[in-house]
Amino acid sequence: MIALTRPECPNPVALSNGKYNDPANKDALRKSTSGKCMYCESKMEHVSYALVEHIKPRSKFPELEFVWENLGFSCQVCNTNKGAKYDEATPFINPYDENPEDHIVFLEFFAHPKQGSQRGKYTINELQLNRAGLIERRKEKFDKFIIMMNIALHISNKSLHNQVIAELKTEAAKDKEFSAMIKNALLAQGLL
Numbered sequence: 001m002i003a004l005t006r007p008e009c010p011n012p013v014a015l016s017n018g019k020y021n022d023p024a025n026k027d028a029l030r031k032s033t034s035g036k037c038m039y040c041e042s043k044m045e046h047v048s049y050a051l052v053e054h055i056k057p058r059s060k061f062p063e064l065e066f067v068w069e070n071l072g073f074s075c076q077v078c079n080t081n082k083g084a085k086y087d088e089a090t091p092f093i094n095p096y097d098e099n100p101e102d103h104i105v106f107l108e109f110f111a112h113p114k115q116g117s118q119r120g121k122y123t124i125n126e127l128q129l130n131r132a133g134l135i136e137r138r139k140e141k142f143d144k145f146i147i148m149m150n151i152a153l154h155i156s157n158k159s160l161h162n163q164v165i166a167e168l169k170t171e172a173a174k175d176k177e178f179s180a181m182i183k184n185a186l187l188a189q190g191l192l
Helices: 012-016 023-032 076-082 118-127 132-154 158-170 179-188
Strands: 051-054 071-074 104-107 110-113
Touching (some): 012 023, 023 071, 051 076, 071 076, 076 118, 104 118, 104 179, 110 118, 132 158, 158 179
Antiparallel strands (some): 051 071, 104 110
């Protein structure tokens, strides 16, 4: 999960007309996440439909159903896992309004709550951010990271070493799948 910047609503008229799933608005949300789920960071549109997510569930907050600041871009699995759950005392992390790094850290390919973060724990557990399919996909990416890191560590040519490290850093960019995990791995190696 990474911090996101909410774009301006391209079609506020659609929201005022009771259409939160307007194509222009959905595309703006998609672009704000680089086509990734706002929660699990999976690129999903090549295998699944992406959904406009209600951060605070519309069943409990009907007044927010058509409010731009309550909408996000989510995969079907995270959306289903979240459902109508909402705990006022421990709300899900909203990557548009706060930095998920304050609550969630990755140790290798597993998401963990930062020490003392009940919201990190709640978000990870309820959204099942360590579900088998995600672990498998993140492990594949992490294994490639480790191979590249080992190559970088064994290259004596400083220029080539720096090129490999620069390539690894590109995988922590916001548009890359599972960028939070790679960023944590780079930080652990003292490379960010």
